[in-house]
Amino acid sequence: MGVIQSARRFITQTYPPTSKFEPQRDIPDLAGKVIIVTGGNTGIGRETIKALLLKNAKVYMASRSRPKAEAAINDLKQQTGKEALFLELDLANLDKVRKAADEFMRKEPVLHILFNSGGVMFPPVEQLTDDGYDLQFGTNCLGHAHFTLSLMPALIDGAKASPDGKARVVNTSSFVVYYNSQPLIKWNTLRDDPARTALGTRSLYAQSKYGVVGFSNELARRYAEHGIVSNAANPGSIRTDLQRHLPSFARTIIYTLFSKPAPMGALTQLYAATSPETANATGKWFVPWAREWPHSDQTRDPEVESKLWDWIQEQRKGH
Structure with missing residues (x-):
């Protein structure tokens, strides 16, 4: 892509038109x-839950920390008059991911919408998941993929129970997918390896966010016949706790020049998940604010995505 096209994309997604x-x-x-x-206890996820509660949905807040989740649930109840439900979920531990999915399906026969909205950004490069994966790829991509596939019986039944025959999955990615270098997935960086350390935490984050899109695209291809609608979203540059690992001067610059309040970050994924306009859109890429955007070589590669799917399935064995 040329410089002019790259600049246009940056401007229109970082400073988008009014929603x-x-x-x-x-x-x-x-x-x-x-x-x-x-x-869902903070940032974009929390704002997403707030909007859903105001529209009378039954919402599960899937979070690692019960105290933080309960505080957020109480606060949201004061704001909306509705109460979200806590679901304990640790995306950095595959056994706990399966446990969370099983717990949910013991309580609910169907799932209509899944927002894969949690994540981690720029942690110290030495940090790994409990299972030994790069923390960012293991949390942002693998953990969410395992959760989604573990919930598939409920999603399929949710599609059958819906008037439009659809259940929707929205996978929160980021504009940084455009800064992910080739090859789109460096397979020897997904577990602890000198190549992972050399790549660095920022590039590992960009790679993990491509993994989110790649999984989303492949999920759309493989489960369309079951009524599963899967899309990925760039929520925009948003002021949230996700930037806590950035140096303070970098946070100040980002907050001042680029970032918008957390409620704005919920717009695009809410649009993809709830709008009648997007009911038949699957395998798509949504950008700020609430717009479908054409895929590029950095957000779609069927060959890599098929290989990623097989890799995910291999990691899920035994969990």
């Missing part, structure tokens, strides 16, 4: 819908 989608006006009534939002 034509307004949650309280445009999200239909969600009474009877069962929804999970990962990472």
Whole structure:
């Protein structure tokens, strides 16, 4: 892609036009819908839950920390009059991911919408998941993929129970996919290896966010016949706790020049997950604010995505 095209993409996704989608006006009534939002106790996930509660959905806040989740649930109840439900989920531990999915399916026969919204950004490079994967890829991509596939029986039944025959999965990625270098996945960096350390935490983050899109695309291809709608979203540059590992001067620059408040970050994924306009959109890429954007070589590669799918399935064995 040329410099002019890259600049245009940066400008239109970092400083997007005013959203034509307004949650309280445009999200239909969600009474009877069962929804999970990962990472829902803070940031974009929390704002997503707030909007869903206001539209009468039954929402599970899937988070690692019960105290933080319960505090967020209480605060949201004061704001909305509705109460989200806590689901303990540690995306950095594959056994605990399976446990969370099983716990949910013991409580609920169906799942209509899944927001894979949690994540980690720029942790110290030496940090790994409990299973020995790079923390960012293991959490952002593998953990969410395992959670989604473990919940597939409930999602398929959710599609069957929906009037439009669809259950939706929205996978939160980032604009940084455009900074992910070739090859799109460096397979020897997914576990602890000198190559992973050499790549560095910022490049590992960009790679993990491509992994999110890659999984989303392949999920769309493989489960379309079951009514599963899977899309990836760039929420925009948003002020949240996700930037806590950045140096303070970098946070100040980002917050001042680029970032928007957390409620804005929920717009695009809410649009992809709830709008009647997007019910048949699958394998797509949504960008700020609430717009479908064409895939590029950095957000779609069927060959890599098929290989990623096989890799994910291999890692899930025994979990």
